[in-house]
Amino acid sequence: MESLTTTGLYFDGLSARAHPVRLRLGERLEIVGEAIRLDWSLLDLRAADTAPPLTRIGHASASGSVEFEDAAFAAHLATSSPGLRRTEREGGLVRLVLWSVAAGLSVVLIAIYGVPAAADRLAPQVPPAMEAQFGRAVEAQVVDLLGTPPLCANPVGRAALDRLVARLAGTMDLPVAPQVSVRRSTIANALALPGGRVIVLSDIIEKSDSADAFAAILAHEFGHLAARDPIRSLIRASGTSFLLSLVLGDLTGSTVLVAAGQAAIAAGYSREAERAADAAAVAAVDRAGGDGRALAGILERITAANDEKPGGLASLLRSHPYTAERATAIRATPGAGKAGTDSLLSEGDWRNLRRVCDAEDRTSPSD
């Protein structure tokens, strides 16, 4: 194999110091700098989610990571490191060219890898504008499938929600600013959709016994957005029809939308994806000044509540699976624990947020 070199920065994972290094890609990835000599197997390389042209590569079992901005180097790494998965994020022209051939290649990808792996490869490549358009259409489809529950737009409640969303999003690395809508429903659930959209069904606010609990649910959905789980899952679920629509250049075709809408409601994410979203949520709520471990309790409550509703939409709607083991893992997450002085949301904001589904004139600062 021909070797390729570039320059980059190495971070040891302990300090914030950037060490200039030279990277050489051959049978293995060599990272060489002053007092640094690493030799990583290509099988152990893992790409972090970064904005092009930056690529950040870590190691599956060692600490430390290396960053570089060489698109050609990133492309070679992507083809020679099977575990890299999310490296197909080269910027500019490379990305554009990749995308323009992706539609044609998708058929080949399916033949070689099958739909799930093709979805994993394509998800990070969907251009934001296209994903936004797809997200809008999928949300309309989902709202329709849910029986068009009314939008909750009490201005005071909405303002409090917007503050919470901004606070959480500010601590997370999200591909786009999230757009959260609340709809009046007796189902306690929330779901993330492509294009940074999140639908909150109002009973989950009722079931939240604290601002931290609700914030953790929101942050969990944001965790799915950060990992690009919705678009990946919908590509998987709609499979060939999604890929066919790429070829036809119409992501809002009715076949795709019906499949995507149903998948958004019914299909679940993997255990691994849920656990990653939980970890992201706990960390985000902690950073925002709350206690992310509140996620465990609210998960248990909504699972119990939704289990009580036999049949119908509640059982169709994707629940938050693996609740017991997730709650255990969440409670075991190390953290400072909340001192009680710091708050994610003021008492007043939390009270107002809980009234987001009230008619405007019923909102008052009393009681």
Ligand SMILES: [Zn+2]
């Ligand atoms: Zn989830």
